[in-house]
Amino acid sequence: MSSYKPEQIESKWQQYWQSNKTFKTPENHDKPKYYVLDMFPYPSGSGLHVGHPEGYTATDILARYKRMNGFNVLHPIGWDAFGLPAEQYAVKTGTHPRDTTEKNINRFREQLQSLGFSYDWDREVNTTDPDYYKWTQWIFLKLYEKGLAYEDDVPVNWCPKLGTVLANEEVIDGKSEVGGFPVVKKPMRQWVLKITEYAERLLEGLDDLDWPQSTKQMQRNWIGKSIGADIDFEIADHGEEIKVFTTRPDTIFGATYMVLAPEHDLIDTITTEEQLAAVEDYQEQAARKTDLERTELSKEKTGVFTGAYAINPANGKKVPIWVADYVLATYGTGAIMAVPGQDERDWEFAKKFDLPIVRTVQPPEDFEGKAYTEEGKVINSDFLNGATTEEAKKQIINWLEEQGAGKEAVNYKLRDWLFSRQRYWGEPFPIIHVDGEPKPLDEDGLPVTLPEVEDFEPTPDGNPPLARAEDWVNTTDPETGKPAIRETNTMPQWAGSCWYYLRYCSPDFKEAPVDLAEENYWMPVDLYVGGAEHSVLHLLYARFWHKVLYDCGIVSTKEPFQKLVHQGMILGEMEYTGFKKDGEWVSPDSDEKDLDAVKLVEDQVEKKGDYFVVKGTDIKVDSKAHKMSKSRGNVVNPDDIVDQYGADSMRLYEMFMGPLEQVKPWSTKDVDGVYRFLGRVWRLMIDEETGALNDSITESEASGEQLKALHECIQKVTSDVKELSFNTAISAMMIFINEAYKWEEHPKSILEPFVKLLSPFAPHIAEELWQKLGHEETIAYADWPEFQEEHLISDTQMYPIQVNGKMRGEIHVPRNKAKDKEYVLAEAKAVDNVAKYLEEGKLVKEIFVPERIVNLVVK
Numbered sequence: 093m094s095s096y097k098p099e100q101i102e103s104k105w106q107q108y109w110q111s112n113k114t115f116k117t118p119e120n121h122d123k124p125k126y127y128v129l130d131m132f133p134y135p136s137g138s139g140l141h142v143g144h145p146e147g148y149t150a151t152d153i154l155a156r157y158k159r160m161n162g163f164n165v166l167h168p169i170g171w172d173a174f175g176l177p178a179e180q181y182a183v184k185t186g187t188h189p190r191d192t193t194e195k196n197i198n199r200f201r202e203q204l205q206s207l208g209f210s211y212d213w214d215r216e217v218n219t220t221d222p223d224y225y226k227w228t229q230w231i232f233l234k235l236y237e238k239g240l241a242y243e244d245d246v247p248v249n250w251c252p253k254l255g256t257v258l259a260n261e262e263v264i265d266g267k268s269e270v271g272g273f274p275v276v277k278k279p280m281r282q283w284v285l286k287i288t289e290y291a292e293r294l295l296e297g298l299d300d301l302d303w304p305q306s307t308k309q310m311q312r313n314w315i316g317k318s319i320g321a322d323i324d325f326e327i328a329d330h331g332e333e334i335k336v337f338t339t340r341p342d343t344i345f346g347a348t349y350m351v352l353a354p355e356h357d358l359i360d361t362i363t364t365e366e367q368l369a370a371v372e373d374y375q376e377q378a379a380r381k382t383d384l385e386r387t388e389l390s391k392e393k394t395g396v397f398t399g400a401y402a403i404n405p406a407n408g409k410k411v412p413i414w415v416a417d418y419v420l421a422t423y424g425t426g427a428i429m430a431v432p433g434q435d436e437r438d439w440e441f442a443k444k445f446d447l448p449i450v451r452t453v454q455p456p457e458d459f460e461g462k463a464y465t466e467e468g469k470v471i472n473s474d475f476l477n478g479a480t481t482e483e484a485k486k487q488i489i490n491w492l493e494e495q496g497a498g499k500e501a502v503n504y505k506l507r508d509w510l511f512s513r514q515r516y517w518g519e520p521f522p523i524i525h526v527d528g529e530p531k532p533l534d535e536d537g538l539p540v541t542l543p544e545v546e547d548f549e550p551t552p553d554g555n556p557p558l559a560r561a562e563d564w565v566n567t568t569d570p571e572t573g574k575p576a577i578r579e580t581n582t583m584p585q586w587a588g589s590c591w592y593y594l595r596y597c598s599p600d601f602k603e604a605p606v607d608l609a610e611e612n613y614w615m616p617v618d619l620y621v622g623g624a625e626h627s628v629l630h631l632l633y634a635r636f637w638h639k640v641l642y643d644c645g646i647v648s649t650k651e652p653f654q655k656l657v658h659q660g661m662i663l664g665e666m667e668y669t670g671f672k673k674d675g676e677w678v679s680p681d682s683d684e685k686d687l688d689a690v691k692l693v694e695d696q697v698e699k700k701g702d703y704f705v706v707k708g709t710d711i712k713v714d715s716k717a718h719k720m721s722k723s724r725g726n727v728v729n730p731d732d733i734v735d736q737y738g739a740d741s742m743r744l745y746e747m748f749m750g751p752l753e754q755v756k757p758w759s760t761k762d763v764d765g766v767y768r769f770l771g772r773v774w775r776l777m778i779d780e781e782t783g784a785l786n787d788s789i790t791e792s793e794a795s796g797e798q799l800k801a802l803h804e805c806i807q808k809v810t811s812d813v814k815e816l817s818f819n820t821a822i823s824a825m826m827i828f829i830n831e832a833y834k835w836e837e838h839p840k841s842i843l844e845p846f847v848k849l850l851s852p853f854a855p856h857i858a859e860e861l862w863q864k865l866g867h868e869e870t871i872a873y874a875d876w877p878e879f880q881e882e883h884l885i886s887d888t889q890m891y892p893i894q895v896n897g898k899m900r901g902e903i904h905v906p907r908n909k910a911k912d913k914e915y916v917l918a919e920a921k922a923v924d925n926v927a928k929y930l931e932e933g934k935l936v937k938e939i940f941v942p943e944r945i946v947n948l949v950v951k
């Protein structure tokens with residue numbers, strides 16, 4: 093019972109923490125706070141994967157470290173549990189998504205508890221719990237009240253044969269992924285959230301956030317702000333105008349034709365009789381393509397003439413109006429002025445349809461390209477000639493404003509957020525329809541709970557599954573008693589994760605999604621850790637809702653997540669492939685043909701320089717780690733690792749693999765390495781036979797050397813934890829333990845601080861050792877060891893001893909004698925290997941450099 097047996101220690105401490113509620117969040121606000129948050133998991137049917145504990149261990153270390161540093165810590169977890177997999181499983185098996193979800197959550201909870209994470213389990217949230225989604229619905233009502241939620245006919249992917257709407261990913265080359273049936277873009281009534289109204293604030297808010305630069309850049313690109321002008325082109329012999337958005341108003345004299353998106357409203361009114369059939373035919377074809385297919389630069393341009401002309405306001409020239417699908421209905425105004433001289437797509441199009449090309453920027457002499465898209469000197473542009481692009485933009489905008497033909501404009505790529513899904517397993521909308529008009533329910537009508545249905549598929553007429561629950565759908569307006577129909581769409585899975593971090597601040601609050609006093613104290617989140625796959629959507633949607641809640645006075649903070657870190661993906665074990673020719677190993681780079689590939693295991697290869705070779709040879713092998721996947725058979729199950737090595741080893745290993753944010757291959761052999769390290773920690777303190785403290789552990793005073801080793805470790809671990817550099821912190825602890833094994837005595841005053849340093853990483857073994865060292869209280873709130881610089885200075889000074897400039901030995905003198913020339917020289921001369929040379933000749937000179945070196949010159 094005395095050697096290191098994690099299975100006996102770990103469940104004991106997990107039970108202790110649970111029954112003592114060790115990690116209950118303090119209710120008071122009288123200490124500084126630290127809110128450390130994990131992206132809550134979707135409880136899938138396959139349980140935790142090894143990527144989960146990576147981020148979760150990192151945040152747990154911080155949570156524990158901060159508690160030991162006197163902070164009130166909020167470290168919660170919950171479940172993002174609405175979503176498609178549970179619903180698809182229900183369609184297949186008839187099992188209600190609620191049952192599947194509950195089962196999966198129970199499994200996830202057990203797994204997380206078996207890893208010893210210090211969550212406050214009293215604050216668990218579950219997005220599918222009516223007590224939770226009541227508030228998701230409540231926030232929707234706020235959005236509705238503010239005019240930020242509206243119904244619109246949105247083009248969706250409609251598959252008539254399957255009778256359903258499909259996601260973009262489910263459509264391949266205009267056909268359904270399942271069955272290969274034609275899919276068309278069809279406008280359908282949907283709920284949309286006006287995120288575009290917050291585009292500028294979502295952009296500005298990024299500046300002050302401590303987030304990875306790449307993530308901020310992805311958000312900026314997604315929002316896609318462009319500054320330019322809106323310009324009105326009059327349609328010849330027609331009362332109407334075409335409004336275009338352009339980022340290059342300076343090129344207007346080169347606008348030789350115009351293009352409308354195939355969905356543009358004006359097409360019907362301006363197309364001439366002769367062109368009507370061709371235009372309608374073209375519109376139909378365009379409806380079958382995705383935006384990506386339409387705008388790809390390499391795709392052959394297509395289009396059709398409407399028969400109508402517009403007047404270029406700059407020079408009064410008549411230019412033809414075309415319809416082409418490289419212009420998207422959803423960006424800018426859905427129409428462009430085409431400037432083939434300066435725009436590549438317009439160039440391709442003009443060449444194909446033989447439209448005029450006028451350059452308005454002077455290309456350099458050696459320019460051989462087609463459209464010249466850079467800036468430069470303006471040409472062929474009347475009063476703009478000679479100006480730079482920058483100047484010309486200002487001049488033409490002023491001129492257009494004077495003429496009443498245009499104005500400066502800003503455009504965003506960001507689109508309003510399509511917020512409804514034709515699914516069962518999501519939050520119902522708190523909306524009824526009375527006389528065909530949407531009407532929000534009152535707050536006291538919440539939550540609108542999901543009705544029971546037997547069949548989770550959409551109905552044959554394309555309605556969501558909720559339409560089957562007729563008793564639920566047909567209701568009355570609580571205000572007037574009139575018959576009403578409930579909204580049968582549900583919210584997308586993003587909804588619940590837009591505000592869960594707020595619920596944790598006051599999970600039982602009955603008046604609002606969050607108690608403002610608690611929000612005031614806990615928010616913003618000080619550290620948020622989760623996958624980089626959420627760089628755009630989740631993080632943007634949550635920021636949007638947060639800003640709306642700020643405007644409603646529900647929260648006091650403008651941004652939810654102050655610091656963000658993405659953990660790197662964990663790949664499967666390295667896979668090695670050697671190559672043979674006629675039974676002999678050859679390098680994969682060799683010129684030989686028809687090599688036989690041979691799978692090798694780790695023991696058959698070794699690292700040489702930057703690559704791996706067949707063990708005992710210089711012959712290179714291919715080495716590569718792949719994403720973990722069932723089909724590849726390289727999935728590591730965290731449960732197996734915990735069973736075999738214990739949770740502390742699992743935690744320590746995942747932090748030791750390499751920098752948190754890096755992509756890293758798994759290596760079970762290295763798990764064994766950290767397991768052995770923990771075994772060494774254990775045996776340093778515990779007698780293998782009796783299970784009691786070793787005799788070497790004493791109350792005696794620590795030596796200078798011991799203090800130095802400890803304080804080096806404290807300094808390194810403390811600064812590394814602050815920087816989330818956990819792998820190097822663990823190395824520092826390993827160095828300490830190696831040092832400690834050299835000592836005969838182990839003062840408690842040295843070992844206790846070390847156990848504290850270890851505790852955030854490997855909390856179970858730390859609690860056990862802490863107890864054996866004589867403490868009755870948990871280590872979770874012990875004071876973090878304080879680093880004292882003075883101990884770093886060693887209490888001895890080393891002098892290298894040279895004779896005639898050659899190194900002949902070294903001495904260690906006590907610190908208080910280090911500058912004592914006579915003492916040091918006497919000690920130096922007494923070294924056997926030095927004395928030998930002194931005897932052979934005559935000492936003519938003694939060079940003494942204090943605290944550096946001794947050199948004796950002999951003749």
Ligand code: ANZ
Nearest residue numbers: 318337338339340343418419420423424426431434435
């Ligand atoms: C004339 C022009 C001349 C343009 C030139 C570019 C270069 P960003 O920067 O992405 O905002 N555009 C506008 N609306 C469009 C739509 N609905 N579909 C496809 N293209 C559209 O791009 C703005 C530019 O993209 C606009 O400026 C317009 O072409 C085009 F030398 O107008 B430009």
